Amino acid sequence: MITVLSGGTGTPKLLQGIKEIVNQDELNIIVNTLENDYFSGVYISADIDTVLYTMSDMINDELWYGVKGDTFVTNEKLAELGTPELLRIGDIDRATKIQKTLLLQNNTLAESVKIQAEHMGIHANILPMSNEDSEITIVTDKGKLEFHDFLIKYQCRPEVTDIITSKVNPAPGVVEAIENSSMVIIGPSNPITSILPIISLNGVIDALKETYVVAVSPIIGNDSVSGPASKFMKALNIPVSSVGVASLYKDFLDNLVIDNKDENLKEEIENIIENVTVTNTIMKTLDDKKNLSELIINII
Amino acid sequence: MITVLSGGTGTPKLLQGIKEIVNQDELNIIVNTLENDYFSGVYISADIDTVLYTMSDMINDELWYGVKGDTFVTNEKLAELGTPELLRIGDIDRATKIQKTLLLQNNTLAESVKIQAEHMGIHANILPMSNEDSEITIVTDKGKLEFHDFLIKYQCRPEVTDIITSKVNPAPGVVEAIENSSMVIIGPSNPITSILPIISLNGVIDALKETYVVAVSPIIGNDSVSGPASKFMKALNIPVSSVGVASLYKDFLDNLVIDNKDENLKEEIENIIENVTVTNTIMKTLDDKKNLSELIINII
Numbered sequence: 001m002i003t004v005l006s007g008g009t010g011t012p013k014l015l016q017g018i019k020e021i022v023n024q025d026e027l028n029i030i031v032n033t034l035e036n037d038y039f040s041g042v043y044i045s046a047d048i049d050t051v052l053y054t055m056s057d058m059i060n061d062e063l064w065y066g067v068k069g070d071t072f073v074t075n076e077k078l079a080e081l082g083t084p085e086l087l088r089i090g091d092i093d094r095a096t097k098i099q100k101t102l103l104l105q106n107n108t109l110a111e112s113v114k115i116q117a118e119h120m121g122i123h124a125n126i127l128p129m130s131n132e133d134s135e136i137t138i139v140t141d142k143g144k145l146e147f148h149d150f151l152i153k154y155q156c157r158p159e160v161t162d163i164i165t166s167k168v169n170p171a172p173g174v175v176e177a178i179e180n181s182s183m184v185i186i187g188p189s190n191p192i193t194s195i196l197p198i199i200s201l202n203g204v205i206d207a208l209k210e211t212y213v214v215a216v217s218p219i220i221g222n223d224s225v226s227g228p229a230s231k232f233m234k235a236l237n238i239p240v241s242s243v244g245v246a247s248l249y250k251d252f253l254d255n256l257v258i259d260n261k262d263e264n265l266k267e268e269i270e271n272i273i274e275n276v277t278v279t280n281t282i283m284k285t286l287d288d289k290k291n292l293s294e295l296i297i298n299i300i
Numbered sequence: 301m302i303t304v305l306s307g308g309t310g311t312p313k314l315l316q317g318i319k320e321i322v323n324q325d326e327l328n329i330i331v332n333t334l335e336n337d338y339f340s341g342v343y344i345s346a347d348i349d350t351v352l353y354t355m356s357d358m359i360n361d362e363l364w365y366g367v368k369g370d371t372f373v374t375n376e377k378l379a380e381l382g383t384p385e386l387l388r389i390g391d392i393d394r395a396t397k398i399q400k401t402l403l404l405q406n407n408t409l410a411e412s413v414k415i416q417a418e419h420m421g422i423h424a425n426i427l428p429m430s431n432e433d434s435e436i437t438i439v440t441d442k443g444k445l446e447f448h449d450f451l452i453k454y455q456c457r458p459e460v461t462d463i464i465t466s467k468v469n470p471a472p473g474v475v476e477a478i479e480n481s482s483m484v485i486i487g488p489s490n491p492i493t494s495i496l497p498i499i500s501l502n503g504v505i506d507a508l509k510e511t512y513v514v515a516v517s518p519i520i521g522n523d524s525v526s527g528p529a530s531k532f533m534k535a536l537n538i539p540v541s542s543v544g545v546a547s548l549y550k551d552f553l554d555n556l557v558i559d560n561k562d563e564n565l566k567e568e569i570e571n572i573i574e575n576v577t578v579t580n581t582i583m584k585t586l587d588d589k590k591n592l593s594e595l596i597i598n599i600i
Contacts, residue, residue, distance in 0.1 A: 041341060041401045073371055077395030081419045083402060091391050095377030101341045102383060119381045 002297070003028040003181040003211075007194025008047040009064040009226050010218050011187025012054040017289030018185070019055060021297060024123035028177040029055075032189070033109065033128045034136045034165055034197040035147045040078070040085045042097040043104055047194065048113055048128055049096055056120040058092075064226075067092045086152055110171040127177060129198045132168040136193060139164060139235075147193070156228040160235035163192060170201040178207040183300055186215035188225060188281065191248050192232035199249075208252035212300050215249050216257045216281055216292070217242040225282065241265065246272040255299055257281060257292070275299075302597070303328040303481040303511075307494025308347040309364040309526050310518050311487025312354040317589030318485070319355060321597060324423035328477040329355075332489070333409065333428045334436045334465055334497040335447045340378070340385045342397040343404055347494065348413055348428055349396055356420040358392075364526075367392045386452055410471040427477060429498045432468040436493060439464060439535075447493070456528040460535035463492060470501040478507040483600055486515035488525060488581065491548050492532035499549075508552035512600050515549050516557045516581055516592070517542040525582065541565065546572040555599055557581060557592070575599075 002022055004011065006029050015029065029051055036045040046065065053059035053067055060068040070090030078085055089097065096116065103112035108131040117126050138150040140158035150156060178184055189195055199205060222240050224230040230240040238244040242258040246269045249256070255275040258265060259282065269276045277299065283289045302322055304311065306329050315329065329351055336345040346365065353359035353367055360368040370390030378385055389397065396416065403412035408431040417426050438450040440458035450456060478484055489495055499505060522540050524530040530540040538544040542558040546569045549556070555575040558565060559582065569576045577599065583589045 041398055071371070071373055071391070073391035074374065074395045074398065077392045078399060081395060081399050081416070083399045091371070091373035092377045094394075095374045095381060098341055098374065099378060099381050099383045116381070 001026055001028060001177070001181040002183050002185065003030060003177050004185045004187055005189075005195055005198050006031050006047065006051055006187050007189025008032070008050045009189065010216075011189045011194075012050050012059065012064060013061075013283045013289060014185075014187045014216060014293060015051065015054050016061070016286065017283070017291070017293035018297075019124070020286070020290050021293055024055070027124040028127060028181065029124055030127045030129055030174055030177060030198055032194045032197050033130050033168075034134050034193065036109075036134065037146075037148070039087050039148070040089060041101075042089075042094065043101045044087060044089075044097060045100065045109070045113075045128065046087075048126065049093070051126055052096070052113070052116060052120060052122065055117070055122045055124055055126065058120070066090045067096075086148060108171070110173070125173075125177070127174055128171050129174060129201060130168040131171045134168045134197075135164075135166045136197075137164040151228070156231060160228075160231050162235060163232055165193075165197060168201070170203060174198075174201065175203040175207050178204065178211055181211055183297075184208060184211050184213045185296055186213065186249065186253075188216040188218035190218065190224070190227055190229040190232065191245055192229065192236060196248070205252055212254050213249070213252050214255045214257060214277075214296050214299055215245065215253055216296070217245045217259070217262070219245055220259045220261050220281070243268055243272070246276075249273070257296065301326050301328060301477070301481040302483050302485065303330060303477050304485045304487055305489075305495055305498050306331050306347065306351055306487050307489025308332070308350045309489065310516075311489045311494075312350050312359065312364060313361075313583045313589060314485075314487045314516060314593060315351065315354050316361070316586065317583070317591070317593035318597075319424070320586070320590050321593055324355070327424040328427060328481065329424055330427045330429055330474055330477060330498055332494045332497050333430050333468075334434050334493065336409075336434065337446075337448070339387050339448070340389060341401075342389075342394065343401045344387060344397060345400065345409070345413075345428065346387075348426065349393070351426055352396070352413070352416060352420060352422065355417070355422045355424055355426065358420070366390045367396075386448060408471070410473070425473075425477070427474055428471050429474060429501060430468040431471045434466045434468045434497075435464075436466070436497075437464040451528070456531060460528075460531050462535060463532055465493075465497060468501070470503060474498075474501060475503040475507050478504065478511055481511055483597075484508060484511050484513045485596055486513065486549065486553075488516040488518035490518065490524070490527055490529040490532065491545055492529065492536060492538075496548070505552055512554050513549075513552050514555045514557060514577075514596050514599055515545065515553055516596070517545045517559070517562070519545055520559045520561050520581070543568055543572070546576075549573070557596065
């Protein structure tokens, strides 16, 4: 078994490669749930839905959010009626979200996602990191902001001084998935708001220490490949570089994959963790994704 | 002021005529809410939405449900995902329902409908009969059924033996709307499940007794023009005819409008109520609707 820890953009890109070369029955994907919340009357688990759509080939992989070719009839009508949605929910995407909301009336989040994955023909085991409600608050120079407000309404512009997250328990099977894997891949997702929430779950660090863990750095040079990772790392006084990523994961990381452009950091990182792999980590084409996946899988 | 009591199909047809000849600022429409409930995670007030769509010229007036020209992307995807909806909700229609559901978090139903009517450019005063949750159970030879299950899942087929409805209080302004009107029009809606719920509200019968009340019979011959009215009347041992309608409304009705085809019933009905008007009550064209509306308005 292989287990991937995933957020919402960088790791799904990698998953498009992994799913081409790994049998999905041999794959667990543990997904961040920290930002999940109700919007427009439906439960939104953005990272989980991105993973569901990625694994079922439905993903809008320009936005890494929603379904490719989706329409926005309801969303546009809501704006016209004077109730604009914070999140731009497409009509097909809304069906997924309505179904999950209805399933949650009688099931845990993990059970609901399992049912949805089956309906979508997905064989990989997609595991929400937790079944519990959680909160994440971004402390900024514009005040304390909800995560999605910071991301969308404020376009990640305010200066970030701290990030406050609630502590939740892992969903059943999360720790066991890691324990039963020959390799854990930490995808190039935001280390602070996507990966650390998974790692901080009770029992996860201990399980990671017993497993071979490879991470792909989401930072090239001094900036994140996508999203506000660099802003969040700076706020927590972590160097915004692959060196910072290595220091964050050092307690359990066996191999950090960094981009060719950061080859000069290899030695410095080898002082922090045992192995560093230098390759192309920018995933534009499916070949980029498959090549990176193959290299990772072949590390052990 | 004129006040119309409305259900979901027959009366909206008449409203299409009334709105052409009455200033909307002079018009109250009190709408049945008995069957309102949550479906697919949204609050569904079918009769209210039909009246909103009718007054804003959005109504699908073939089905008398939903928005004309609507698409069904979310509805069809939900079925594909294994969660078919009991009610076929269109994408534009869903926006209305989502907005109402969100408004209900901080407003009464009457306040929410008022906000929606304003956004839709409607000047008539659309009043839900009650702000309270209610239930309606159809007792049949197939057991006790929820109203929408009877209507849609069972296609009105089972034999009806009784109808059980919950008692609710009128929304603020309902009794006053009737008291302040020179005429109340009871539209040709189902007398049992659409009109009686309004009439049974505390204070409504007394207010109707003090006002000139005209009703349009929803029965021609021995059957309802549309919907299961005749089945419900039979279950309550009310003659399925305009005579039965007259007897139901006799305590407060001043004039019953019956169809030309029932001219032979005129004398019998005149033994029950004071005035009977015979005319064409089948509303196919806009002219039919305008002619009938004009005749009613000119009664006083």
